[in-house]
Amino acid sequence: xxxxxxxxxxxxxxxxxxxxxxxxxxxxxxxxxxxxxxxxxxxxxxxxxxxxxxxxxxxxxxxxxxxxxxxxxxxxxxxxxxxxxxxxxxxxxxxxxxxxxxxxxxxxxxxxxxxxxxxxxxxxxxxxxxxxxxxxxxxxxxxxxxxxxxxxxxxxxxxxxxxxxxxxxxxxxxxxxxxxxxxxxxxxxxxxxxxxxxxxxxxxxxxxxxxxxxxxxxxxxxxxxxxxxxxxxxxxxxxxxxxxxxxxxxxxxxxxxxxxxxxxxxxxxxxxxxxxxxxxxxxxxxxxxxxxxxxxxxxxxxxxxxxxxxxxxxxxxxxxxxxxxxxxxxxxxxxxxxxxxxxxxxxxxxxxxxxxxxxxxxxxxxxxxxxxxxxxxxxxxxxxxxxxxxxxxxxxxxxx
Numbered sequence: 001x002x003x004x005x006x007x008x009x010x011x012x013x014x015x016x017x018x019x020x021x022x023x024x025x026x027x028x029x030x031x032x033x034x035x036x037x038x039x040x041x042x043x044x045x046x047x048x049x050x051x052x053x054x055x056x057x058x059x060x061x062x063x064x065x066x067x068x069x070x071x072x073x074x075x076x077x078x079x080x081x082x083x084x085x086x087x088x089x090x091x092x093x094x095x096x097x098x099x100x101x102x103x104x105x106x107x108x109x110x111x112x113x114x115x116x117x118x119x120x121x122x123x124x125x126x127x128x129x130x131x132x133x134x135x136x137x138x139x140x141x142x143x144x145x146x147x148x149x150x151x152x153x154x155x156x157x158x159x160x161x162x163x164x165x166x167x168x169x170x171x172x173x174x175x176x177x178x179x180x181x182x183x184x185x186x187x188x189x190x191x192x193x194x195x196x197x198x199x200x201x202x203x204x205x206x207x208x209x210x211x212x213x214x215x216x217x218x219x220x221x222x223x224x225x226x227x228x229x230x231x232x233x234x235x236x237x238x239x240x241x242x243x244x245x246x247x248x249x250x251x252x253x254x255x256x257x258x259x260x261x262x263x264x265x266x267x268x269x270x271x272x273x274x275x276x277x278x279x280x281x282x283x284x285x286x287x288x289x290x291x292x293x294x295x296x297x298x299x300x301x302x303x304x305x306x307x308x309x310x311x312x313x314x315x316x317x318x319x320x321x322x323x324x325x326x327x328x329x330x331x332x333x334x335x336x337x338x339x340x341x342x343x344x345x346x347x348x349x350x351x352x353x354x355x356x357x358x359x360x361x362x363x364x365x366x367x368x369x370x371x372x373x374x375x376x377x378x379x380x381x382x383x384x385x386x387x388x389x390x391x392x393x394x395x396x397x398x399x400x
Contacts (some may be wrong), residue, residue, distance in 0.1 A: 013037075013378060014101045016070060016127075018047045018092060020077045020110040020223050025295040026134040026214060029167070029191055030107055031060060036371035038067050044069025045099060047092055049077040049116070056271060070099050077110055081149075085113070093118035093125075098382045101127045102281045105376045110137035113131075113153065119160030128162040128381040130374075132189070135292035138174040139219065139313065143181045161255035163381035165189045165374055168293040168314030185384060190317070191293050192370030193302050198362050201278045201303035208240035208267070209343060211281025213296050216247030221287035221310065223256055228287075228333035230260035232281075232339055239343065241285075244269045244277040272313055283342050288312050289329045301361045306355040308338050322353070 015037055017030050028070065034044050045068050048061070065072050071094055077086055092114045096104050104127050106115025112131045119129050138148040154175075163185040166172040171186060210229070214220050222243065229241055243253070243266060257263040269280065274296055278284070281304045286297055293311035298318055301305050307314050311326035319326060327334050342350070 001329045012041045012043065013103055013375075014043045014070060014099060014245055015103045015105060016045045016047065016096050016099060016101045017105050017107060018111040018115040019107040020049045020052075020079065022048050022053035022061060022264040027053075027060075028295055029132075029134065031064065032192070032194075032367055033371060033374060034064065034068075036367060037375070038069075040371070040375075042375075043069040045072065045101075045217050047075070047095065047111075050074035051076050051078075052166050054271075055218040068100065076186070077114075077349065079110070081153075085110075089114050089117050093121075096127060097125055104129060105127050105130040105132070105378075107132050108134045109150070112136070113157065116157045116160040120156070125224055126385075128378065128385055129160055130163045130165055130378060131157075131226050132165045132167055133175065133292070134324045135171060135290070135313070138171055138178065139292060158182055158184060159263065162385060163377045164188065165377050167191055168317055170314040171292050172262070172315065177265050185377065186380055187371055187373060189377065191295055191298060192365050192366050192367035193298055193361075194367050197275075197299060198302045198358060201275065201305055203282045204279045206243045207279060209282045209283065210239060210241045210285075210339065211244065211277065211284050212241065213244045213272075213277045213284065213300075214286075214294075216243065216245050216250045216253060219288065220233070220247075220328055221289045222249070222253055224330055224332050224335060225287040226253065226256050226260055226262065226266070228335035228339060229265065230262050231332055231336040233262055233265065234336060237343070238265055239339070240265045240267070242267045242277075242280045244280065246271050248278050270381050273305070278303055278305050282306065283308060283339070285335075285339065286310065286315070287329065288315075289337060291315055291380075293317065296364055298361060301354075301357045302365075304351070304358045306342060306350050306354050307357075307364075308335070308342060318361065318365070319357065320364070322357055322360065325353075 017034060019026060019030050037044050061072060075091060077088065106112035106114045116129045116131060118124055161184055166188050169188055201287040212222060212225060216222060232239060257266045284300045286309035288310050289312060293314040297309060297315055301318060309326055312329050316323040316326060327338055
């Protein structure tokens with residue numbers, strides 16, 4: 001196979017994104033980034049899980065597939081580490097080699113492993129390897145032995161990484177603390193929104209007082225929200241809550257709502273796009289125990305939806321100068337009190353706060369900036385690779 005010419009900022013790249021589940025904020029990030037890269041003339045392909053994603057994932061991937069010059073490969077990817085990951089890693093490596101890609105960009109813990117493990121082997125090829133954790137194993141705590149194993153794997157794969165593209169300063173800090181410092185190229189690349197997302201979204205007539213949008217799993221703290229709703233409902237006011245999303249804890253949350261006596265005030269609305277979910281409630285509640293840089297907070301802020309959120313992960317980076325509005329996680333009493341205050345506030349004050357947050361987000365979280373920073377990271381990593389190669393060649397040549 002012929003070697004490709006030197007890459008400069010104007011050269012069109014061949015980029016392969018690798019991720020696991022085609023759901024949630026990570027999936028949205030990859031889809032947005034892919035569309036931007038295609039619009040700029042780059043050739044892009046995707047590798048993702050064939051097990052998860054459901055009808056919505058199939059729909060999004062099906063609509064995008066005709067524009068994917070490097071194709072779409074879907075293979076089974078299990079969430080925890082598994083022996084079947086080894087043949088899957090080989091398959092992804094073989095697929096990337098056949099496409100002669102310039103960049104393999106892994107997203108999340110599993111996508112990052114599939115993208116970077118082949119770089120530790122002989123005949124790894126010339127593609128640069130980029131990694132965006134999207135929280136991944138840095139967000140979710142496991143049993144101590146499992147966590148140590150994951151961090152050991154992360155340390156091993158540093159050697160196969162050319163550029164780290166952290167989506168928040170928080171995750172970059174977690175990486176340094178739990179994996180260790182690295183001399184590899186690193187950039188903070190915030191998730192970005194499109195211009196048409198910075199339009200106000202108003203609640204529908206009869207909308208519930210409170211709304212949650214996201215996965216129904218323990219890390220999202222929805223049990224704390226149900227407990228807070230029960231506390232708030234001890235008085236004469238019986239506020240309603242709409243839960244939008246799906247996940248492994250749905251039945252547990254329904255049982256908890258029944259046990260707390262608020263099942264009649266809660267609606268499980270299933271999966272909906274954020275822009276369809278926001279009009280269902282007046283105030284979005286994000287009671288998370290762990291986050292990186294959640295899209296739902298960005299989207300709600302841009303849409304001027306009032307937000308109650310916990311101060312975890314990179315949420316305070318989204319709020320910036322307004323981070324004092326955030327509350328600690330895992331405290332239903334504090335959450336119930338801020339929810340009560342939000343209900344009692346004059347609408348004009350709430351609207352002014354929402355507009356101010358939207359203005360800040362618009363300055364810092366644009367999809368065009370996200371795409372620019374990612375591509376610049378690729379190009380710098382490729383330049384570093386060429387410079388190392390040139391230095392090694394120079395060192396090997398005998399002096400005249």
